[in-house]
Structures are given as C-alpha cells and as structure tokens.
Amino acid sequence: MTGSEPARTIWFHRAFKAVTGGEVKHSHYFAHAGHLAGFSTRIAFTGGPLNEALAAERRRLWPVGNVEGAAGWTPAQEDMLFLAGTDWRYLSARGLGGTDHPRLNLVQHVRHADPDTELWSYLPRRAIRICVSPEVADAITRTGRPQGPVIAIPNATELPPWDWERAGGCGAWKDRQRPVAVVGYKDPELAASLSERLRRDGVEHEVLARVRARGSFLSQLAETRVAVCLPDPTEGFYLPALEAMASGCVVVTVDAVGNRGFCRDGENCIVAERDPESLARAVGHAFWLRQDARGRFLASAADTVAAHALHVERSRFHAVLRDVDGLWAEAGRSAVATGADRPRLSFMIVGAQKAGTSALAQFLDAHPEIGMSSLKEVHLFDAPEYSGEWTSADVDQRYRPHFAHTRFTGLPGDPVLGEATPVYLFLRDVPAELRRYHPELKLIVLLRDPVERAISHYYMEKGRGGEQRPLWQALLLEPFRLLRSRDPRHPESAQRMHSYRARGLYSRQLRNLYGVFPPEQVLVVRAEDLLRDHDAVLARVFAFLEVSTEVRVPPAVVFEGEPGRRRHRLLSWSLRLSYLAEFVRLRALQRQGRVHDANPKADT
Known part of the structure; x- marks a missing residue:
C-alpha cells in the first residue's frame, strides 16, 4: 500500500x-x-x-x-x-x-x-x-x-517481566503481604475444595472466585507469593498464569490446553494433578522452595513473559494484515495442509539436556532467516503415541501448528525451520526415526561439562518434586533405577528423570548419532565455548545452517544461579573421576575427525 x-x-x-x-x-x-x-x-x-x-x-x-x-x-x-x-x-x-x-x-x-x-x-x-x-x-x-x-500467533501480555533482581530478589518476594492466592473463577468447585484443604493445613490464603476489575486483580498478584491458577480444561490460552509470572508469583497450576505452550513444570511453574490433595502439596512445595531454586523459578518465569511480549504478537498480526488479500484469496480452500504449505524442518537441536539448549534456541530464533517452533520442545518423536508408520507428510502435518507463525514474521523469504527437544540425543531409537523423516536433516548437539550438567539435572528434578533423595544417593542408585525402567518414553521414566550421570556419557550418544547421520550433518557446540566466545560460535552455527553470518544476536545469561560444584566439591571430584574413561573416548572421536566442532579455534 x-x-x-x-x-x-x-x-x-x-x-x-x-x-x-x-x-x-x-x-x-x-x-x-x-x-x-x-x-x-x-x-x-x-x-x-x-x-x-x-x-x-x-x-x-x-x-x-x-x-x-x-x-x-x-x-x-x-x-x-x-x-x-x-x-x-x-x-x-x-x-x-x-x-x-x-x-x-x-x-x-x-x-x-x-x-x-x-x-x-x-x-x-x-x-x-x-x-x-x-x-x-x-x-x-x-x-x-x-x-x-x-x-x-501465540498469546502475549502487555505486562513486563518482573525484574526480581532489581526488586530485591527473593527478599522482596518474602516481604509480600499475601501468602497464597487461588485464582479459581474458571473452576470454582476445585477452588473451593482446595481452599478447604489449605484451611485444614493452616495455610493462609484467599480465593478469587469471581472475575475482578483488571487493575485490582493485577494489584493483588503483585502482593502475592504463590498464585494457584486453575484454568478451564479446554480454553485456548490461560492468561492469568502468564500474568502471575509477570507479577513475580511462584505459579502452581494444572495441565490444560491453555497453559501447555508456556508452563514448564519445575522450571517456571509447578504443575499438579487436578485434585485438591495434589494442589495442596504443590503449594507447600512452592512456598518452601530454597532461595536458589526460587530464584531460578522467578528468572525462568521472567524469560517466559519476555518471550510472550505484546510487540511480538503485534508484529506477527501486522504481517498477516500486509498479506491479507493473498490470504483471503487462499481462503476458498480447506485449511488441511498441502505439500506446499506443510513445514519441513531443516534442523533440530537434539541435546544435551541442561546444556544451554533453551538459550541457543532463543539465539537462533532471533535470526531473521530462522524460524523456531512456537513450543521450544515439541517432543514429537518421543511421544507415547508416535508411530514408526508415520510418513514424512504425517510428521509435517503434526508440526504444522507449531510453525504457523513463521510464515507471518514480516521477514522476506522462507525461514529455515527448527526445533529443540534435548532428549532426542539420549534416546537410542530416535536418531533413526529423524533420519527416516528427513535424510538431509541437520542436527546440533550442545555438550556441557558432564559434572555440572549432572548436578544441574539433579536440582531441576528436585525442584519439580521428582527427586527426594540427596545427590550422593541419587547418583548411587541411578544404575538400578535405569535398569528397572522398561519404557524410556514414559514421561516419568528413570531415563528421563534420573539419568544424571548417564546423560553425560556423550561419546556413546554421539556414536549412536553418527551411526545414522553423516558427521557433516552434525554440529557439536560446547556450552563453555558459547559462553566464552558467543559471537564467533554463533557465526559457525549460522554457517552450518547456511544462513547469513552477518547477523549479530546479543548474548544472554545462561546457567546463572545454578547450584554448582563448589557446593558438592568432594562428590564432584568423585563424579569427575568416574568420567575419565569417557573423556578419553570423546577425544578419540575428535581425533577420528567425526566431531564437527563449532569452536572457532577447533580448525587451527
């Protein structure tokens, strides 16, 4: 126009x-x-x-x-x-x-x-x-x-993320006047049952059983420590949970369509079962989080709110308006995807968990030629319902809703599409399925110091409530837990939850990957290199994906506030000794030229 x-x-x-x-x-x-x-x-x-x-x-x-x-x-x-x-x-x-x-x-x-x-x-x-x-x-x-x-176009909020560090951190959170607020007007019956359970436990709380004026509602959230958000099971997007995160609350919620795209259990919220007993336990867990765990929750929630900023929603809607006549001309046909409008992924970040995959996905999504899935971890190939009989078209069709926004970024050309599900590296049968889906698919693997990764993994599970044992005991019992676990695809399998040391055995996972994909289709990125030499490493990643290397994406804080080795010096030393043979195997892979490294100094 x-x-x-x-x-x-x-x-x-x-x-x-x-x-x-x-x-x-x-x-x-x-x-x-x-x-x-x-x-x-x-x-x-x-x-x-x-x-x-x-x-x-x-x-x-x-x-x-x-x-x-x-x-x-x-x-x-x-x-x-x-x-x-x-x-x-x-x-x-x-x-x-x-x-x-x-x-x-x-x-x-x-x-x-x-x-x-x-x-x-x-x-x-x-x-x-x-x-x-x-x-x-x-x-x-x-x-x-x-x-x-x-x-x-994923829903957004006009609220800025709560700057918990500038606001005084966890101390300011503790000073809030309202311990618990139950946002229950979407499910008043469950809210009433939970209120009775909390009352018996002596937990001071308030139930929001009716819709309030928006200003009053947000003011109350700003004074609340733990917000229990109860969505309608079938609503499309549950805004109060995102608003509670923006207000600096520790959010307890239940699984629902409306919050599945942004609520990550154990990272930015606690997801309980839809019953008063489970919710009451989650409230207790949220209220008594250790200060470092609470800090990670609040920081992750702030990142989630920033990713759902209103200006992102606005730019995507504006792109639709600019193309409205072309879209209206298309509206004479069914929305079922044709070969031309199905997404075909070009790359995946397949691991490792707790190695910076979220940060890398965020960096790549900032590149104008790259489109990341709206849900960071789609978990398509490890889903219980996944079938080896699915064709590439079947997979593309299931990916389609997660990439619908990429066509409307307002940017020229077709973006290079990718997603990040870090468990794919660890599950032995997934690489073969990825290859069957797309033989030219490129894979990015992040590796982090395995000791730090294991400790970070442990505290993530502990924060989610999935680990009750002390670290030393969890590591000691890990082989027996893995041996007893029969279905690695189950959401609560030991392979997913308690594989603290096993996920750091990178050589085994890389050999499995290279048994299916040629080395030139796999790029290994060390988390430490990305932290130390951000621009140069990202340029290598961009070159690997065949997009412009002239784009600069600013760095972000990664791994800040995580409990580290200093807290477990003796245990960390012992764990490192157990990895000595693994370090030798990993170096052997490098000498064989099978590890294509994103480190800019690797070629010198």
Whole structure:
C-alpha cells in the first residue's frame, strides 16, 4: 500500500459484559490494528447498558474516540471485518454474511472443535483464522472443517517481566503481604475444595472466585507469593498464569490446553494433578522452595513473559494484515495442509539436556532467516503415541501448528525451520526415526561439562518434586533405577528423570548419532565455548545452517544461579573421576575427525 492510497478500515464488534482474558485479548488486537500504517479501526458495541464500573473498564480496554466509535458496521468495499467468538451472529444481523470483505477470525478456545457447540458451526465459513496457541490451531485443523488459512500467533501480555533482581530478589518476594492466592473463577468447585484443604493445613490464603476489575486483580498478584491458577480444561490460552509470572508469583497450576505452550513444570511453574490433595502439596512445595531454586523459578518465569511480549504478537498480526488479500484469496480452500504449505524442518537441536539448549534456541530464533517452533520442545518423536508408520507428510502435518507463525514474521523469504527437544540425543531409537523423516536433516548437539550438567539435572528434578533423595544417593542408585525402567518414553521414566550421570556419557550418544547421520550433518557446540566466545560460535552455527553470518544476536545469561560444584566439591571430584574413561573416548572421536566442532579455534 502506498502513501497515496486511502486507509483500509478494520471493523470490530463487542457485546461487552465482563472483563475476561478473551476481552483483554480482543482489545489487544484492536490496538494492534491501529498501529499499522495504512489501516484504521472502527468498533461497534452492542448489548444492554453497563454500570459505571463496567463502563470504565470498557473505556480502558477500548479507548474509542469519535472517529473509532460506530453505531454499526458499514464497511466500504476495501474494508475488512474482525470477528471473535459469536460475532458471526452480528455479521448476519448486519446483512454482511454474503459479502466479499476479508474476514479475520480470532479463535481463542478449543471449544470451536467441539461438535456440541455453536462455535463449531462457524468453522466452515470462509475466514482467515488467527489462533491464540498452536494447540488451538491443531484442534480446529484436525476437524477438517475450517475454510481458509489457520494461523497460530501465540498469546502475549502487555505486562513486563518482573525484574526480581532489581526488586530485591527473593527478599522482596518474602516481604509480600499475601501468602497464597487461588485464582479459581474458571473452576470454582476445585477452588473451593482446595481452599478447604489449605484451611485444614493452616495455610493462609484467599480465593478469587469471581472475575475482578483488571487493575485490582493485577494489584493483588503483585502482593502475592504463590498464585494457584486453575484454568478451564479446554480454553485456548490461560492468561492469568502468564500474568502471575509477570507479577513475580511462584505459579502452581494444572495441565490444560491453555497453559501447555508456556508452563514448564519445575522450571517456571509447578504443575499438579487436578485434585485438591495434589494442589495442596504443590503449594507447600512452592512456598518452601530454597532461595536458589526460587530464584531460578522467578528468572525462568521472567524469560517466559519476555518471550510472550505484546510487540511480538503485534508484529506477527501486522504481517498477516500486509498479506491479507493473498490470504483471503487462499481462503476458498480447506485449511488441511498441502505439500506446499506443510513445514519441513531443516534442523533440530537434539541435546544435551541442561546444556544451554533453551538459550541457543532463543539465539537462533532471533535470526531473521530462522524460524523456531512456537513450543521450544515439541517432543514429537518421543511421544507415547508416535508411530514408526508415520510418513514424512504425517510428521509435517503434526508440526504444522507449531510453525504457523513463521510464515507471518514480516521477514522476506522462507525461514529455515527448527526445533529443540534435548532428549532426542539420549534416546537410542530416535536418531533413526529423524533420519527416516528427513535424510538431509541437520542436527546440533550442545555438550556441557558432564559434572555440572549432572548436578544441574539433579536440582531441576528436585525442584519439580521428582527427586527426594540427596545427590550422593541419587547418583548411587541411578544404575538400578535405569535398569528397572522398561519404557524410556514414559514421561516419568528413570531415563528421563534420573539419568544424571548417564546423560553425560556423550561419546556413546554421539556414536549412536553418527551411526545414522553423516558427521557433516552434525554440529557439536560446547556450552563453555558459547559462553566464552558467543559471537564467533554463533557465526559457525549460522554457517552450518547456511544462513547469513552477518547477523549479530546479543548474548544472554545462561546457567546463572545454578547450584554448582563448589557446593558438592568432594562428590564432584568423585563424579569427575568416574568420567575419565569417557573423556578419553570423546577425544578419540575428535581425533577420528567425526566431531564437527563449532569452536572457532577447533580448525587451527
């Protein structure tokens, strides 16, 4: 669009009755649209009169002046329509159901995939659908009903991450006036049962059983130490958990579609079973976390909030708007992926766990030619439901919701796609499946000092509640735990949880990898090199992936605050002795030229 062309208006509608996460997200998209040159916004409000408090909330969410407000939709030919929820009723009431105005449909709930709901009936209507999470996109795509493109733009918050270090760290957290808040208005029955259980335990707490004014809700979170967030099991994105992280709370929650994309058990939150006993135990665990573990939780939560910043959501929506006519032209066909629009991964970060894979994935995602999955660890090839009968097209189809956003980054060209699931290196049968999926796939392996990696792994499991024994005993029992574990793919198998020393036996894992992939398709990155020589090592990684090496990605803090060897000097020394033979085997691999190293000094 040139500067001489008139602005295209995007028409919005709301029948506002209460402040909910869905209404907040609608207001975000209204603001996003108004921040792109060449586009303007109009909004029509319907429904009964509002009391003074709700009227004030509506003005805050949608600060509409005389220009933006409208008595009803009257779109010009070049305009477009934004629909959310049951706005399709309003579309029909205005007599616009048969027009060719491009329709942008915000989908915030997996209920759209439920045949017993009204929302299901809207899926076959032509639209460009924007889903608030890959899980929602996957749910509606699997129905085969959507008419038009289905795009996942992960939900974001306008709240900045809580700077826990500047705020006084864990000391400031302890000074908060409210010990526990149960955000229970999505599941009041479970909230009441949990409240009774906490009361019997003598735990001071408050239950938020009704939706509150947003300012009041956020103020309460800012004074709370532990926030128990109870989502609806089927909502598309659960904003209160992300807001609690942004407010500096230690978050306890339950597994649900709405938080699966950003809640990582034992890292930025504690995920309990959906019952009062399990939740009460998790509250106790969260409340009495050691100071170093709490610091890691708060730092990880701050990173999560930063990754869901509103400007990221805005830029992705703007890219959709810039391509809206092309997308609307595509909307005459089904959303089921064709060979042209299925993602094909170019690379994977396959390990090792606790070696900096999250940091590297973040660095790569910052490169304009690289697109990382919206969920860092997709765990597709190690999932219990994975089948060796899946074709490459089947795998691509399952990856599709996790990469829907990469087409709408606003950047030129097709991005190089990748994901990071660090357990793939450790599971012996996975490399062969990766090769079968894509013979030219490139693999990146991060290696960290195995002693530090083992200790970090131990404290991660301890923080999650998956390890109760002291470190020395856990290491002593590890071989017996691994021997008794029959299904390494099980989420709670010893191979996943208690393989502290075994995962540091890198030569065995690399030999398994090289038995399937040629060495030139595998790049080994030492975590210590990435920390010490960030720019040069990243340049080698970029060259390996065949993207521009001129891009500079700033470094970030990695491994800060982890309990280290100094805390376990004697045990660390003993553990290092046990790795002596492993160090020899690893050097032998290097001498054979089988380890392609990202260290810039490795070639000299």
